[in-house]
Amino acid sequence: MSIVKIKGLVKRYPIGGQKFTALNDIDLEFKKGEFCGLIGPSGSGKTTLLNIIGALDAPSEGNTVVLDKNIEKLSHKRAAELRNHHIGFIFQTYNLLPVYSVYENVEFPLLLLKMPKEERNKKVLDALEWVGLTDKINSKPAQLSGGQCQRVAVARAVVKRPELILADEPTANLDSENSYNILEMMVRLNKELETTFIFATHDQKVMKYLRRKVHLVDGQVAKDEIINKGAC
Amino acid sequence: MLGVKLAYRNIKEAGLRTWLNVAVLALTFTVMVGFQGLYSGMLAQSSRAMIDDEVAGGQYWHENYDPLDGLSLEESHGKIPEGLTEMAKQKKATPILIRQATIYPAGRMQTAQLKGIEPSQTILNIPSNSLASAEDELPVLIGKRMAKSKNFHIGDYVTIRWRDMHGTFDAVEGKIVHVMNTQVPSIDSGNLWVPLEKLQKMTVMENEATIVVISQDVSEYNSYAGWQFKNQAFLIRDLTEMIKSKRISSSIIFIILLFLGMLAIFDTQVLSIFRRRKEIGTLMALGMTRIQVISLFTIEGMFHGVLALCVALVFGMPLLFLLSAKGIAIPKVTEGYGYALSDRLFPVYSAGLVLGTAILVMIIVTIVSFLPTREIAKLKPTEALKGKIS
Numbered sequence: 294m295s296i297v298k299i300k301g302l303v304k305r306y307p308i309g310g311q312k313f314t315a316l317n318d319i320d321l322e323f324k325k326g327e328f329c330g331l332i333g334p335s336g337s338g339k340t341t342l343l344n345i346i347g348a349l350d351a352p353s354e355g356n357t358v359v360l361d362k363n364i365e366k367l368s369h370k371r372a373a374e375l376r377n378h379h380i381g382f383i384f385q386t387y388n389l390l391p392v393y394s395v396y397e398n399v400e401f402p403l404l405l406l407k408m409p410k411e412e413r414n415k416k417v418l419d420a421l422e423w424v425g426l427t428d429k430i431n432s433k434p435a436q437l438s439g440g441q442c443q444r445v446a447v448a449r450a451v452v453k454r455p456e457l458i459l460a461d462e463p464t465a466n467l468d469s470e471n472s473y474n475i476l477e478m479m480v481r482l483n484k485e486l487e488t489t490f491i492f493a494t495h496d497q498k499v500m501k502y503l504r505r506k507v508h509l510v511d512g513q514v515a516k517d518e519i520i521n522k523g524a525c
Numbered sequence: 526m527l528g529v530k531l532a533y534r535n536i537k538e539a540g541l542r543t544w545l546n547v548a549v550l551a552l553t554f555t556v557m558v559g560f561q562g563l564y565s566g567m568l569a570q571s572s573r574a575m576i577d578d579e580v581a582g583g584q585y586w587h588e589n590y591d592p593l594d595g596l597s598l599e600e601s602h603g604k605i606p607e608g609l610t611e612m613a614k615q616k617k618a619t620p621i622l623i624r625q626a627t628i629y630p631a632g633r634m635q636t637a638q639l640k641g642i643e644p645s646q647t648i649l650n651i652p653s654n655s656l657a658s659a660e661d662e663l664p665v666l667i668g669k670r671m672a673k674s675k676n677f678h679i680g681d682y683v684t685i686r687w688r689d690m691h692g693t694f695d696a697v698e699g700k701i702v703h704v705m706n707t708q709v710p711s712i713d714s715g716n717l718w719v720p721l722e723k724l725q726k727m728t729v730m731e732n733e734a735t736i737v738v739i740s741q742d743v744s745e746y747n748s749y750a751g752w753q754f755k756n757q758a759f760l761i762r763d764l765t766e767m768i769k770s771k772r773i774s775s776s777i778i779f780i781i782l783l784f785l786g787m788l789a790i791f792d793t794q795v796l797s798i799f800r801r802r803k804e805i806g807t808l809m810a811l812g813m814t815r816i817q818v819i820s821l822f823t824i825e826g827m828f829h830g831v832l833a834l835c836v837a838l839v840f841g842m843p844l845l846f847l848l849s850a851k852g853i854a855i856p857k858v859t860e861g862y863g864y865a866l867s868d869r870l871f872p873v874y875s876a877g878l879v880l881g882t883a884i885l886v887m888i889i890v891t892i893v894s895f896l897p898t899r900e901i902a903k904l905k906p907t908e909a910l911k912g913k914i915s
Contacts, residue, residue, distance in 0.1 A: 349910070376811070404527050
C-alpha cells in the first residue's frame with residue numbers, strides 16, 4: 294500500500310531574481326512500513342523533498358500524493374490537518390517547545406487533535422515509556438541532554454500513532470551512543486507499529502539501519518537502493 | 526481553550542518582559558480610572574455645592590436679568606408674582622434682589638453686587654440667618670474670598686453706595702456680621718448679602734426681586750409674565766462645560782500612557798514573532814493552522830491586558846477607593862480656578878467608569894496584539910523552521 298506517490302516533482306526557488314531548481318523530475322513511491330532514507334550531500338534536495346512530503350512546502354510542478362491527499366492542491370488548513378492527523382516530524386535540532394515540560398511537549402499533538410484527557414494521558418505515558426523517559430515527565434527541555442531531547446521529539450512524533458514519520462537529520466547533533474539508542478527505538482517503532490519512516494540524512498550511523506536508500510544528487514534521484522527486499 | 530492555556534504558559538515564561546508590560550498597562554488603567562473619577566467627583570461635588578448654595582431647584586429670572594451684563598442690572602427687577610410670593614410664604618421659594626453697588630475698601634472705589642435675601646430662608650445653604658439683626662445698621666454677609674481679597678473681617682464696617690429705583694445715589698455703612706465658607710465663587714467674590722426687606726427699602730423696590738430661587742422639592746414650574754424659569758441644568762451648564770473641557774484636556778495624559786502601553790505590547794509581539802520563528806514553524810509542523818498560531822500570539826498579547834486589569838484591580842483600585850473614601854486635599858491655589866471646590870475632593874468611581882475603561886484598554890490591547898501577528902500569515906513553515914522570516 295502506497296503512503297507517498299511522487300511523479301514528475303520539480304521544486305524551484307527564487308534566488309536573486311533567478312530560479313534555482315532544488316528538485317528536478319523526481320518519481321518515487323514509498324509503501325507502508327518502509328524504513329527509508331533520502332541520502333545525499335548538503336544541497337542535494339533531501340530536506341526540500343521531506344518538506345514537500347510533509348506538506349510544509351508545495352511543489353512547483355508535478356504530482357505529490359501523500360496518504361491520498363494531493364499536496365499541491367491542499368489549502369493551508371487542509372495541509373495542517375494532514376500533518377496533525379497523519380504525519381510526525383523529527384528535527385535535527387529537536388524543536389521542542391521550551392516553555393513546556395516533557396509531558397506537555399508530547400501531549401501537544403494530542404491537544405491539537407482534541408483528544409479526551411484520559412486517552413491523552415494514557416497515550417503520552419505510553420509514548421514516554423517507549424522512549425524510556427517516564428522519570429523525566431516534569432522536566433523542561435533545557436534540563437535534558439541532547440539525546441533525551443531527541444527521545445522526547447520521537448515520543449512527540451509517535452504519540453498520535455501517525456502513518457508516516459519524517460525525520461530530518463535526527464542524529465546529526467547526537468553522539469554515537471545516543472544515535473544508536475534513538476535509531477534502535479525507531480526500528481522498534483517501525484516494526485511494532487508499522488509506522489513508515491523517511492529520513493533525510495547523510496549520517497553513516499543512520500544508513501546502516503535503512504532498508505531502502507534513495508540517493509539524491511543535485512535534486513535528482515541518482516540511485517534507489519533496496520537493502521533488504523523482504524523488509525521494504 | 527488550548528490557545529488560552531498555551532498563551533498563559535508562554536507569557537508566564539516570558540517573565541520580566543511580561544511584568545513590565547503589565548505594569549505599564551496597569552498604571553495606565555489605574556491612572557485613567559483615577560483621573561476620570563477625579564473629574565466625576567469634581568463635577569458631582571461642584572454641582573452639589575452650586576445646587577445647594579446658589580441654584581437650588583431652579584430660578585425664575587426677571588426678563589431683563591442677564592448675569593453677564595452688569596449694565597442691565599439696573600432694569601432687572603420687578604414685582605414678585607403672586608404665585609411665587611405664595612411659594613415663598615410656604616418656604617418653597619426665596620426671592621433675591623440684586624443691585625449694583627460701590628464699596629470703598631481701604632479708600633479704593635470698587636464695584637460690588639448687593640444681594641438682598643430673606644434671612645429666614647432655608648432654600649439656599651447659605652448662613653442668611655446671620656442677617657437677622659434687630660439693630661438699625663445694615664448687616665452684611667460676605668464670603669471668605671471676598672473677605673480675603675478686600676481684607677474684611679467680622680465687625681468691620683464697609684461703606685456701600687447704591688442708586689435707588691429713581692437713580693438717586695445713597696450710601697450707608699454696612700457691618701460685616703459673618704464670613705461664610707462657601708465653595709461657590711459666584712455667591713462669594715464681589716457679593717454683599719444683606720436682608721431683602723432692607724435692600725428693598727433702600728432701593729425703593731418694595732416687594733420686588735431680580736430672581737426667585739425655587740426649592741429642590743418643587744417639581745412643577747408655572748409660567749409668570751415677565752419672568753423666565755431657568756432649570757438646574759441650565760444654571761450649572763458653565764460648570765458642566767468647564768469640567769467636560771478639563772476632562773478632554775486630561776485625555777492627553779491617557780493617550781500618552783495608552784501609547785506607551787501599546788508600544789510596549791507591540792514591541793513585545795514583534796520581538797516574540799522575530800525570536801520565536803522556529804517555534805512558529807514547529808507549531809505549524811505539528812499541525813497548527815496559521816489562524817491558530819495567530820490566535821495564540823494575539824491571546825498572548827491580550828493576556829497582558831487581562832493581567833494588567835487584575836494587577837490594577839488588586840493594587841490600583843483599593844488605592845483609588847481609599848482616595849474616594851478619604852478624599853484628596855485640594856491646595857488653596859485652586860480657588861482661582863473659577864469653579865467650586867471644597868477643601869477635600871472626593872473622586873467618584875462608578876462601575877460603568879471602571880468597566881468602560883477596562884473594555885477600552887482591552888480593545889486597544891487586542892488590536893495592538895493582533896497587528897504584528899499578521900506577519901505570521903506571510904511566514905512559510907519551512908522558512909520558519911530554519912529560523913528565517915520571509
